[in-house]
Amino acid sequence: MPGRVEGKVALVTGAASGIGEACATLLAREGASVVVTDIRQEAGRGVADAISAAGGTADFLLLDVTDEAAWTTTIGDVRRRQGRLDILVNNAGFGIASAIVDFPLEDWRRQTAVVYDGPFLGMKHAIPLMREGGGGSIVNISSANAFLPVAMMPGYSAAKAALSNLTKSVAQQCGAARDGIRCNAVLPGMIDTPMHAPDRRGAAMAERAAANVPLGLKGEPIDVAYGVLWLASEEARYVTGAEIPIDGGFTTRFLPMPPAA
Numbered sequence: 001m002p003g004r005v006e007g008k009v010a011l012v013t014g015a016a017s018g019i020g021e022a023c024a025t026l027l028a029r030e031g032a033s034v035v036v037t038d039i040r041q042e043a044g045r046g047v048a049d050a051i052s053a054a055g056g057t058a059d060f061l062l063l064d065v066t067d068e069a070a071w072t073t074t075i076g077d078v079r080r081r082q083g084r085l086d087i088l089v090n091n092a093g094f095g096i097a098s099a100i101v102d103f104p105l106e107d108w109r110r111q112t113a114v115v116y117d118g119p120f121l122g123m124k125h126a127i128p129l130m131r132e133g134g135g136g137s138i139v140n141i142s143s144a145n146a147f148l149p150v151a152m153m154p155g156y157s158a159a160k161a162a163l164s165n166l167t168k169s170v171a172q173q174c175g176a177a178r179d180g181i182r183c184n185a186v187l188p189g190m191i192d193t194p195m196h197a198p199d200r201r202g203a204a205m206a207e208r209a210a211a212n213v214p215l216g217l218k219g220e221p222i223d224v225a226y227g228v229l230w231l232a233s234e235e236a237r238y239v240t241g242a243e244i245p246i247d248g249g250f251t252t253r254f255l256p257m258p259p260a261a
């Protein structure tokens, strides 16, 4: 039986671990040829090798999503090697926890560059190649914090909310252009990934928040990947400009106020 994205070419950013790795692996399992990209070369190559070892098709390309010249090179490589691009998953991201009054501007800009500028650059450079192939599906990995901002993640919450509006504007532009490109966002809640590893700032906060999730537990990267797979596939051909929470119900309720910073 053909896979749900059989024959398509997919590029996933930040695919060396967590949600990006799960998306790359699942898209490959469902028949896509996957371009695994990340700033972590060894780990990213490991993901591509694991996909290939399991019988899938994957290449690794080093890509810092904040670097416009690198996007030009990457999309050029995809055009040369694969000849088309059908699926773009803008996944790379991280969150910095800080009180607003202590937030170093450098950290603020570093986070915004990855979470918000990265998807902008990805769409800017991928859309022309998608159009050459007659269409495609863009999935931006936003966050439940786009709906429900959290006190100690002001820059992250703001950048993810901005990504939601960017997603909708691009969906409208592509729709108006009748170019066959759909653009949607997935909003994960608490997902068990290295982003919440105990040595990262914000991990304790994430543990507290997980206890407030209606389903009572964190999700797994594969839970997000299944949503991405659906949006990437023809099953979602009438879906664009949507924000889909995959969060165990997290955004259906308000969190208790944290202690003052």
Ligand SMILES: NC(=O)c1ccc[n+]([C@@H]2O[C@H](COP(=O)([O-])OP(=O)(O)OC[C@H]3O[C@@H](n4cnc5c(N)ncnc54)[C@H](O)[C@@H]3O)[C@@H](O)[C@H]2O)c1
Pocket: 013, 014, 015, 016, 017, 018, 019, 020, 037, 038, 039, 040, 063, 064, 065, 066, 091, 092, 093, 094, 095, 114, 141, 142, 143, 144, 187, 188, 189, 190, 191, 192, 193, 194, 195, 196
């Ligand atoms: N884990 C969660 O609970 C959660 C919740 C909501 C949203 N998200 C979002 O999901 C996405 C993936 O997060 P994750 O939890 O899998 O984290 P993760 O740390 O496992 O993966 C993030 C990946 O992004 C890569 N990366 C960082 N900066 C990069 C850059 N400049 N260019 C390219 N790659 C870069 C990292 O090397 C890493 O492999 C992020 O956008 C994150 O904001 C995660």
